[in-house]
Amino acid sequence: MQFFGGSAAAEMTPSPAAPPGTATGLAGNNANMLYIFNRNGVCLLYREWHRPLHTLDAQQDQKLMFGLLFSLRSFTAKVDPTSVDKGNLGVPLLPGQGCSFYSFRTNTYKLSFMESPSGIKLILVTHPKTGDLRDALRYMYNLYVEYVVKNPLYVPGSPIKCELFNVNLDQYVKTLI
């Protein structure tokens, strides 16, 4: 029951309401894929909407993604030019500890990242020209709380197999610009 009682979730919009910052007319295939990891690095969910290129098999891909996030987190905490005490490079960081990144962009995709206080990591990969998706990720986290955490049949830490969550997620992702 480690995911219950997250204060951050309670402060945000209590139940899925109108998604923030979304378009209704220009619904496109903007999102490529979504990963959800828990704090132990277990991939709870991998969803793919548009991915022509697969370089690795699914498990290796998820491992590589988690590894990249882990290293980027310690990298940003160490680089952070505004803090005096930066700690050591490579030491695992607690959620919310040190300076974190929220997105990076390459010429072919943009990756947006969010970490909840309980260590749930949401990673959304979209078209490189997409704007700031921090609110969208927070909304997706709310969907996760509503449809996964509050599902009595869901065992925390196991892969997500909640129909309602997937349906709502797909619906929301279609509206992203």
Next chain:
Amino acid sequence: MAAIYNLFIINKSGGLIFYKDYGSAGRMDTNDSLRLASLWHSMHAISQQLSPTIGCFGIELLQADNFDLHCFQSLTGTKFFVVCEPGAQHMEGLLKVIYELYTDFVLKNPFYEMEMPIRCELFDIHLSQAIQKDRVVLLGR
């Protein structure tokens, strides 16, 4: 107010060949900057593997809570990256200028050995001028 905090130049195999600090809080020792450079090199490579479509050339911009990191990779694999304030503009332009200075004052220097740390006085002078100019532009706005 400094717009740019740090500048790193890493060679094609991930070794740090140039590092300059422009007023970030807290000291970073040489070992740490070397480690950060090679870490960035590998993450740059991993990001290409995770691309959903073909033709990815690695991270161009990393946005964090307290800073932005802009990276430029030349055709030969040398990477230039600056750590700057969040939302700082024209960093791509500045990186191109730095690259030009690198080609002019480092690569054309007959005493410079490829892939080795940069110790060229002219490069240092012109670089600080370029950064200074950039600061003036930023303050003038």
